[in-house]
Structure formats: structure tokens, C-alpha cells
Amino acid sequence: MLVRPRARCGWGFMFAPVAINLEYIASSILDVVDDVCIINQEFDETPIEVYLKEFNPDLFGVTMSATEHTPGLEMCRRAKKFNKNIKTIVGGFHPTAVPDLMLSFKEVDMVGIGEAELTMRELVQKGDPEGVDGTAYKGKDGKPIHNPRRPVVKDLDTLPLPARQLRKGDECEASLKRFGLHRDQVHTSRGCFGKCTFCCEPNMSHSRQRFRKPELVFEEIKQVYELHHREPTFILFGDPHFMGGPKNTEKLCDMLIKEGMNIEFTAMVRADMIAKHPKIVAKMVKAGIIGYCMGMESPDEEDLGSTKKGISNEAQREAVKVLRRNHAVAGGTFVCGLENHTEAEILMIPEYARNLGMINAAFPVATPHAATEFYKGLDDKGLINEPDWGKYDQMHLVYKHDRLSKVRCEELLTRNLGRFYALDIFLDDIIAQQYRKAQGRKTTLYGAMMHLLDRLYFLMDASKEYETIEKGPKMGRIFFEGQANPYTRKRTEAMGMHNIIDLKQVLSIMGDQTLAITVRQAGEPFLQYRLKMDRNKVQYLDIIDKPKKDATIGITMDIEDMSGSKKSTGQLVTKVAKNLLKESKWTSLFKGVVALLADRLHHGSSKDSKDKMKLPEDFFEDFCPRDGWNMDTYKKVRLTNGTKE
Numbered sequence: 276m277l278v279r280p281r282a283r284c285g286w287g288f289m290f291a292p293v294a295i296n297l298e299y300i301a302s303s304i305l306d307v308v309d310d311v312c313i314i315n316q317e318f319d320e321t322p323i324e325v326y327l328k329e330f331n332p333d334l335f336g337v338t339m340s341a342t343e344h345t346p347g348l349e350m351c352r353r354a355k356k357f358n359k360n361i362k363t364i365v366g367g368f369h370p371t372a373v374p375d376l377m378l379s380f381k382e383v384d385m386v387g388i389g390e391a392e393l394t395m396r397e398l399v400q401k402g403d404p405e406g407v408d409g410t411a412y413k414g415k416d417g418k419p420i421h422n423p424r425r426p427v428v429k430d431l432d433t434l435p436l437p438a439r440q441l442r443k444g445d446e447c448e449a450s451l452k453r454f455g456l457h458r459d460q461v462h463t464s465r466g467c468f469g470k471c472t473f474c475c476e477p478n479m480s481h482s483r484q485r486f487r488k489p490e491l492v493f494e495e496i497k498q499v500y501e502l503h504h505r506e507p508t509f510i511l512f513g514d515p516h517f518m519g520g521p522k523n524t525e526k527l528c529d530m531l532i533k534e535g536m537n538i539e540f541t542a543m544v545r546a547d548m549i550a551k552h553p554k555i556v557a558k559m560v561k562a563g564i565i566g567y568c569m570g571m572e573s574p575d576e577e578d579l580g581s582t583k584k585g586i587s588n589e590a591q592r593e594a595v596k597v598l599r600r601n602h603a604v605a606g607g608t609f610v611c612g613l614e615n616h617t618e619a620e621i622l623m624i625p626e627y628a629r630n631l632g633m634i635n636a637a638f639p640v641a642t643p644h645a646a647t648e649f650y651k652g653l654d655d656k657g658l659i660n661e662p663d664w665g666k667y668d669q670m671h672l673v674y675k676h677d678r679l680s681k682v683r684c685e686e687l688l689t690r691n692l693g694r695f696y697a698l699d700i701f702l703d704d705i706i707a708q709q710y711r712k713a714q715g716r717k718t719t720l721y722g723a724m725m726h727l728l729d730r731l732y733f734l735m736d737a738s739k740e741y742e743t744i745e746k747g748p749k750m751g752r753i754f755f756e757g758q759a760n761p762y763t764r765k766r767t768e769a770m771g772m773h774n775i776i777d778l779k780q781v782l783s784i785m786g787d788q789t790l791a792i793t794v795r796q797a798g799e800p801f802l803q804y805r806l807k808m809d810r811n812k813v814q815y816l817d818i819i820d821k822p823k824k825d826a827t828i829g830i831t832m833d834i835e836d837m838s839g840s841k842k843s844t845g846q847l848v849t850k851v852a853k854n855l856l857k858e859s860k861w862t863s864l865f866k867g868v869v870a871l872l873a874d875r876l877h878h879g880s881s882k883d884s885k886d887k888m889k890l891p892e893d894f895f896e897d898f899c900p901r902d903g904w905n906m907d908t909y910k911k912v913r914l915t916n917g918t919k920e
């Protein structure tokens with residue numbers, strides 16, 4: 276029995292947490308065991324005892340990243356409690372990094388170290404870990420015995436495809452359809468050439484990347500599409516470094532383009548490869564690879580050097596341009612809270628990400644995962660101070676930082692998320708989408724609302740974890756405070772929201788209006804979203820920190836009602852409606868209702884308008900400098916506020 280414990284966090288909410296690693300292991304042992312089952316607790320909340328009773332396994336394997344440490348051990352404990360003769364084995368990134376710690380728990384008998392398809396095959400055939408490379412286990416005296424580490428799988432094409440057929444129906448269908456698409460994961464390679472100090476990859480695959488034949492990857496993708504009934508599907512390429520073999524990537528894309536399946540892909544890529552291969556990127560987008568997650572890490576070349584990332588600011592900037600030109604979703608992550616970081620520097624990171632022109636960005640806490648160079652450096656200095664492995668989720672500070680407390684670090688990241696994800700970024704995303712999917716036609720008001728809700732849904736899920744230290748509305752306030760910025764107005768003035776969303780009916784009926792949503796805490800208004808429009812256009816959207824009282828249609832929302840409110844939905848709707856009536860002009864409200872009805876009658880629930888978008892000619896080439904920010908700003912912050920002793 277193979278188990279993936281439930282410990283979803285961060286990106287886990289965005290992508291389907293299929294247990295592809297267990298499916299790889301299962302397919303490698305299927306022919307040498309009586310039965311194998313995979314329980315993915317991300318999709319299945321049935322108590323494990325139900326399955327233990329049904330299958331009564333000899334071997335119980337649990338996959339673990341650091342965040343799955345505690346729930347993973349609990350599964351082993353419950354398996355032993357059910358039947359003390361069941362042998363338990365844990366594997367994955369975390370046990371590979373801390374095998375002795377794992378064996379110190381009485382509920383763990385063995386650890387699988389590194390890639391485990393061949394290890395598990397040999398183990399189940401022998402029935403004992405003695406002499407099985409890639410395992411560590413307890414000797415008679417209870418002390419750990421380490422067999423030699425097994426080399427990584429050289430030829431990935433010799434591995435059978437993951438045993439997706441073992442998924443439970445629910446996992447394949449309902450759960451994966453959350454975003455209106457089936458969701459799955461495919462790997463075209465394993466490992467990465469990189470040696471980044473904070474990454475687990477060097478310990479897992481010794482900085483070696485291996486590639487599958489593109490023809491075989493293509494066959495697998497076709498099978499996955501069939502498995503999902505040839506319905507719209509989303510596939511995450513789980514490779515840590517997707518474009519590591521650009522020729523292979525190009526070949527795969529040629530095949531995907533020719534086949535024309537309804538699949539959208541997201542890939543994790545290095546910015547330098549994107550910058551270096553613009554023609555391949557154009558093919559990638561054409562083949563459906565529209566989401567890109569780049570490990571940007573930092574605006575500071577000093578950090579990029581000290582973490583051994585080995586990319587430059589120039590490559591970052593060029594990569595985003597290449598992606599924007601192709602209407603792809605340029606996304607990436609920045610590590611915040613490296614040892615030398617000051618508050619001022621961390622606060623500049625979303626400004627930099629916006630300035631680059633990114634559409635998606637995450638600001639994870641620099642996390643010393645066990646066995647990384649980063650961990651060893653901090654551990655030698657005695658700075659690691661978090662015993663709870665569940666907190667090694669890149670959302671909590673787990674070491675003693677010179678300038679930042681744990682709480683302050685979470686606050687800064689929450690504020691950074693608020694700063695980055697202001698509404699103009701969603702418009703940017705809509706533009707790329709409309710170019711990809713609707714030949715550059717405008718979206719409708721309904722389409723724009725649906726898009727916005729989709730993104731908010733993810734943000735809310737992914738940021739839940741931040742509330743663990745400071746419960747209540749404090750983090751909410753910090754997020755909203757981050758939203759007030761000088762860019763949204765400048766950008767929306769330059770783009771013209773009416774050039775992106777078809778608002779003809781709405782504008783002509785409503786005429787001159789100022790729409791405002793004011794956010795309040797403890798009765799004090801501290802943030803306002805303002806939309807200024809006239810008969811012909813939306814003049815701008817602005818987010819300000821000193822709310823005004825000039826709205827023709829206004830609503831005030833209390834932060835207390837948004838987070839942890841005990842009020843029912845009915846009570847909240849009544850309150851918002853009362854506020855709306857109190858703060859709006861009757862004529863404007865009336866016009867608003869008529870305008871929405873007219874828009875709905877005109878477009879129905881269609882997400883695309885017939886009209887083409889009208890954007891400034893240089894929009895995709897010269898978009899970023901519109902923010903009036905340049906690279907030197909960051910360097911100045913470093914020098915003037917950095918207080919680098």
C-alpha cells in the first residue's frame with residue numbers, strides 16, 4: 276500500500292496534487308506483487324484503517340516532503356497499530372535528506388533514498404532490505420544501517436509509465452475538474468544541472484539531468500488525454516528544469532502542434548533558457564504550454580551569485596519579454612528572507628516583478644530544506660530554530676534571521692502578495708488570454724468577472740497558511756495595505772480598461788460615474804478601489820490609501836467580515852446592500868442596474884466580445900517602463916536603506 280498524506284499548501288492549491296511519484300513506483304512493482312494500491316489523501320478522506328482492513332498490506336510506503344513529515348508519520352503509526360507486522364517504508368525528498376531522523380521513529384522500519392522504482396522492485400522481490408541499494412533500515416540493535424546509495428535512473432525510457440490506472444474514479448474526475456479542466460502531471464526529464472544552494476535537487480539527482488525521448492512523452496500525453504476522455508485538460512510538466520534539453524522540447528512541441536489536443540500546459544523553466552531560445556518558446560506557446568514558472572529568485576545579482584542560481588537581471592528581463600510577446604503567462608518565484616535581506620529589499624521585490632512585466636509571482640520565504648547547502652551553512656552557525664517540519668513550506672521563516680522575526684517575515688510576504696496582485700495585473704493576464712484564445716478580441720464584463728474570481732479563489736486558498744501565526748484580520752489588513760500603489764492608475768490610464776473589456780453598453784448608460792469600494796477596519800476606512808468612467812471610456816482604476824467620499828456608487832466593506840466572520844452569508848449580503856444604498860446616488864444605482872441588464876442581454880454569458888482590443892502599439896515590447904521604475908531603484912534601496920554592516 277502506497278500513501279500520499281494530506282498536507283496541501285502553497286502551489287499545491289493551484290495544481291493537481293496527483294501522486295505521480297507513487298504511480299511511478301507502483302508501475303515498477305505491479306508485475307512482482309499480488310496487489311498494489313495507492314491512497315492519495317489529497318483526494319480521499321476515507322480513514323486509512325478502512326483501506327488497511329480491505330488490503331491488509333505487507334508493506335506500507337509513505338511519500339513525504341517536509342510538510343508531510345507529521346501526517347506521514349501518523350500514517351505509519353496507524354498502519355503499525357492496525358497490524359504490528361506491517362513493514363513501513365518512507366521515501367521522497369524529506370526522508371532522502373534526513374534518513375536517520377526517520378529511522379529514529381519506532382513506526383518507521385525503512386527509508387527509500389533517492390529515486391526508488393528499482394529499489395522498491397528489488398525490495399519487494401527480496402522481502403528484506405539487507406543488501407538492497409538505496410535503502411536504510413534499522414539493525415537488530417535499532418541503529419540505522421545504510422546500504423549504498425543507488426545511482427539515479429540513467430535511461431528514463433526504461434521505466435514503465437506511471438500507473439494512472441490505479442487512481443480512484445473520484446480523483447480522476449470530480450476533484451481534477453475543480454477549474455473546469457481535468458488536471459494531471461507528466462515528466463519529460465528528471466534532475467537539473469543547477470546547484471542552487473536552497474534547492475533539494477542537487478541532493479536528489481546530484482545535478483544531473485536526464486531526458487526521456489520526446490516521442491515517448493508525446494505518447495504518454497496522448498494516453499493522459501484519452502484517460503480524461505479527450506476533454507479539456509491541464510497538464511503540469513513536473514520537471515524542475517523543463518527546457519534543459521531544448522532540442523527535445525522543440526521536437527515534443529512539433530508533435531503537440533500537429534496533433535492539436537485541447538491541453539494547456541504549465542512548465543517550470545529557467546529564465547536564461549527562455550531568453551536564449553525565443554523561437555522554441557514561440558513553438559511552446561503554440562503547442563499549448565502557456566504557463567511559465569521561472570525561478571527568478573532575486574532582483575539582486577549578488578543574491579543570484581551567492582545562491583549559485585547563475586542567471587542575470589538581463590536574462591530575467593529578456594525572458595519576460597519573450598513570454599509577453601508570445602502572450603504566455605510570465606510567472607515566477609522570488610526567494611525572500613535570505614540571510615542578508617533587509618525589510619526594504621524584500622518590499623522592493625514585487626515592484627521589481629511588476630516592472631519586469633510578470634503576470635504571476637510568488638514570494639516564498641527562503642527555506643533551508645534539509646541537506647541543502649543553505650541548510651548546512653545555517654546549521655553550522657546554529658541558526659536553524661524551527662523544530663516543526665510542517666513549517667518548512669516556504670511560507671514560514673524557520674531560521675534565526677538577523678533583522679526579521681518570524682511574524683514580520685510573514686507580514687512582509689503577505690504585503691508583497693497584496694502589492695503585486697493589484698487589479699491591473701489581472702487585466703494583463705486577460706489580455707494575454709484573449710490574444711491566445713480569441714484572436715485578440717475584447718472580453719465581456721462577465722468574462723472579466725469570471726477570470727477575476729478564478730484568480731481570487733487561488734489567492735485565498737494559497738494564503739490561508741499565513742494566518743497560522745497571527746489569526747484574524749491583521750494579515751488581511753496588511754494584504755490590503757499592500758494593494759495601494761501608484762502603478763494601477765498609470766497602467767489603466769495607458770491601457771484603457773474599455774479597450775480590454777467590452778463596456779460599450781455599460782458606459783453609454785452609466786455616463787460620468789465614480790465607483791468606489793472602501794475597505795475598513797475597526798470602523799476606520801484605510802483603502803479605496805476607485806473606478807472613474809465617462810460615456811466613452813473608463814478613465815482609470817486607482818487604489819489609494821486615503822479614501823475619498825466622492826463616489827456616485829460606493830460600498831464599504833469591513834475586513835472583520837472577510838476573515839473569520841461569524842455572520843451568515845445572508846447577514847453579510849444584507850449589510851453590503853445597506854451600505855450600497857447609503858453610499859450611492861439613487862440615479863447612479865438605477866443606471867448601474869439597467870447597464871448590467873443591458874450588458875447581459877447583449878452578451879449573455881459569452882466570455883468574448885466581437886470587438887478587437889485596442890492597445891498601444893508598443894504594448895508588448897515596452898510595457899514595463901510605463902511604471903516609471905528602473906533597476907537602479909533597487910540598488911539604491913540596498914545602499915541607502917540596506918544598512919549593510
Ligand code: B12
Pocket residue numbers: 282283284285286287288290291292293294295296297299300336337338339340341342364365366367368369372386387388389390391392395460462473474475476512513514515543639644645667668669670
Ligand atoms: C512538481 C513539483 C511540485 C508540484 C507538485 C504537484 C504534485 N503532484 O503534487 C507543485 C508545483 C504543485 C509543487 C508544490 C509545492 N512544492 Co514542489 N516540487 C515539485 C518538483 C519540481 C518535482 C517533484 C516531482 O514530481 N518529481 C517527480 C517524482 C517522480 O519524483 P519524486 O517525487 O522525487 O519521487 C521519487 C523519489 O523521491 C522516491 N519517492 C517518492 N515517494 C516515495 C515513497 C516511498 C515509500 C519510497 C520508497 C520512495 C519514494 O521515488 C520516486 C520515484 O523515483 C520538486 C523539485 C524537484 N526538483 O524535483 C519540488 C519540491 C518537491 N517541492 C517542494 C516544495 C517546498 C513545494 C511547496 C511547499 C512550495 C509552496 N510553498 O508552494 C508546494 C507544496 C505542495 C503541496 N504539498 O501541497 C520542495 C520540497 C522540499 C522538501 N524537502 O520538502 C521541492 C523538493 C523543491 C525544492 N525546494 O527543492 N511542487
Ligand code: SF4
Pocket residue numbers: 467468469470471474475476477515516545570584
Ligand atoms: S535551477 Fe531550479 S531546479 Fe535547478 S538547482 Fe536551481 S532551483 Fe533547483
